[in-house]
Amino acid sequence: MTQAILEADQIPTQNLAIIPILAPAPIAVYQKRAERLAKLAIDSPMVDYLTLLEQLVNMQVSLAKNADFGAMPSFVSGQEMPFSIEHCGDNQYWQVLLLELISGLLPVVSEQIAEVLQTLGQLDQAILADYGNALRRGEFSRVPAQYSLFIWAAMSVYWSHWAAKPIPELTHQVTDHKQLCPVCGSHPVVSMIKDKPRTGLRYLHCSLCETEWHMVRAACTVCDKDDKIYLWAEQEKQASVRIESCDHCHGYTKMLFTDIDPSLEAAVDDLATMYLIKYG
Amino acid sequence: MNRRQFFKLCAGGVATSAIAGLGLMPTLAFAAPREFKLIRAKETRNNCCYCSVGCGLLMYSRGDVSKNVEPSLFHIEGDADHPVSRGALCPKGAGLLDFVNSPNRLQYPEYRAPGAATWQRISWQEAFTRIARLMKDDRDQNMIKTNAAGTPVNRWMTTGMLTASAQSNEAGFLTQKFARGLGLVAVDTQARI
Numbered sequence: 405m406t407q408a409i410l411e412a413d414q415i416p417t418q419n420l421a422i423i424p425i426l427a428p429a430p431i432a433v434y435q436k437r438a439e440r441l442a443k444l445a446i447d448s449p450m451v452d453y454l455t456l457l458e459q460l461v462n463m464q465v466s467l468a469k470n471a472d473f474g475a476m477p478s479f480v481s482g483q484e485m486p487f488s489i490e491h492c493g494d495n496q497y498w499q500v501l502l503l504e505l506i507s508g509l510l511p512v513v514s515e516q517i518a519e520v521l522q523t524l525g526q527l528d529q530a531i532l533a534d535y536g537n538a539l540r541r542g543e544f545s546r547v548p549a550q551y552s553l554f555i556w557a558a559m560s561v562y563w564s565h566w567a568a569k570p571i572p573e574l575t576h577q578v579t580d581h582k583q584l585c586p587v588c589g590s591h592p593v594v595s596m597i598k599d600k601p602r603t604g605l606r607y608l609h610c611s612l613c614e615t616e617w618h619m620v621r622a623a624c625t626v627c628d629k630d631d632k633i634y635l636w637a638e639q640e641k642q643a644s645v646r647i648e649s650c651d652h653c654h655g656y657t658k659m660l661f662t663d664i665d666p667s668l669e670a671a672v673d674d675l676a677t678m679y680l681i682k683y684g
Numbered sequence: 685m686n687r688r689q690f691f692k693l694c695a696g697g698v699a700t701s702a703i704a705g706l707g708l709m710p711t712l713a714f715a716a717p718r719e720f721k722l723i724r725a726k727e728t729r730n731n732c733c734y735c736s737v738g739c740g741l742l743m744y745s746r747g748d749v750s751k752n753v754e755p756s757l758f759h760i761e762g763d764a765d766h767p768v769s770r771g772a773l774c775p776k777g778a779g780l781l782d783f784v785n786s787p788n789r790l791q792y793p794e795y796r797a798p799g800a801a802t803w804q805r806i807s808w809q810e811a812f813t814r815i816a817r818l819m820k821d822d823r824d825q826n827m828i829k830t831n832a833a834g835t836p837v838n839r840w841m842t843t844g845m846l847t848a849s850a851q852s853n854e855a856g857f858l859t860q861k862f863a864r865g866l867g868l869v870a871v872d873t874q875a876r877i
Contacts (some may be wrong), residue, residue: 604764
């Protein structure tokens with residue numbers, strides 16, 4: 405961690421309270437993601453896949469800017485995980501987004517992928533709704549693998565658009581569960597050690613709605629125990645990507661230290677460092 | 685489904701099968717850029733013991749828990765989650781790693797005789813005996829039992845005591861009892877060093 409050195413008059417003006425939930429700014433998130441993908445695609449053995457992802461994320465940017473998101477999904481104010489599948493199974497608008505996503509991607513992707521996209525676009529609404537629900541429940545094998553990426557991308561644009569709405573009404577009591585996203589109940593992708601709003605705090609990044617929520621460091625993100633926490637890294641002592649593991653539950657989460665490398669992006673760098681898991 | 689299964693699925697299952705399903709599976713996609721062994725570091729939360737603020741620390745050490753391996757501390761940083769220090773460290777706290785790993789760190793009692801140029805190592809027993817002897821002699825000679833007005837007092841002015849600076853209430857109570865019981869007036873904590 406870089407230790408900030410402050411002038412005497414700056415010290416009392418800092419706002420040091422921990423903000424428990426950071427609402428997503430979808431356009432900025434997707435723009436950063438697209439830039440990171442473009443950078444990593446150079447010299448990557450996964451160049452084809454990363455380029456496809458970049459095209460996909462660029463479509464997400466334009467959808468987040470221009471799409472019609474309809475009426476706000478209803479939620480009970482102050483309810484725990486108001487947009488989780490248990491409370492909010494809306495399956496209308498993301499399907500519209502999916503069709504827009506497909507039509508935007510079709511002209512730029514290879515023939516093989518265009519074929520997949522066309523079949524996906526022609527699926528029945530009920531089937532798509534079922535696939536969407538299965539993915540949100542974590543039943544990944546129920547969805548044909550070639551479709552899950554695009555369905556998830558469309559759902560992500562939809563939920564990240566609305567995620568900010570219920571956050572101000574979430575009280576401390578309902579955000580005590582740290583394992584899952586306090587807004588949509590999805591699993592986190594990674595831990596981000598942030599430079600802002602305050603250096604060194606850990607936020608978990610939601611895999612669906614891009615919300616980030618605070619969790620104390622040096623504690624297990626799965627079982628909350630804090631006495632057998634290990635960080636695994638490559639050669640460098642202070643690597644910017646490390647894996648935090650717990651010897652109690654044998655769970656682990658990747659940690660991206662954005663105070664060490666500000667260009668790190670939650671979803672992209674999780675993918676880019678997938679090889680680390682082989683050693684976990 | 686727990687998190688581990690989830691990540692196994694995501695990493696090994698869904699992502700790879702999604703890539704394969706799209707016909708984009710490169711041969712080397714998931715091969716490590718080079719063969720390496722990950723370095724494992726234990727992450728521990730603790731408090732700085734060098735003054736009564738007790739700033740929060742995150743400490744990283746290498747070495748497993750086996751008996752023949754000495755764990756070695758290689759990094760210390762401020763704990764951003766700590767409600768008092770909020771990740772900040774003073775210059776002394778920021779230099780803690782160098783204290784801990786200093787080659788000059790005192791690890792056993794040493795004694796330098798008056799006029800001698802070198803320190804010699806002594807046993808703890810010798811050290812305790814010598815300190816107790818010198819304290820007793822000094823106290824016997826200099827203890828003040830009454831003041832100018834003839835009121836009984838309990839003052840031992842010729843010796844001072846430097847105590848730990850981040851103690852629990854109970855340890856602080858015992859320290860106070862011990863020092864004042866002897867009549868010590870000059871009591872301070874090492875936070876001022």
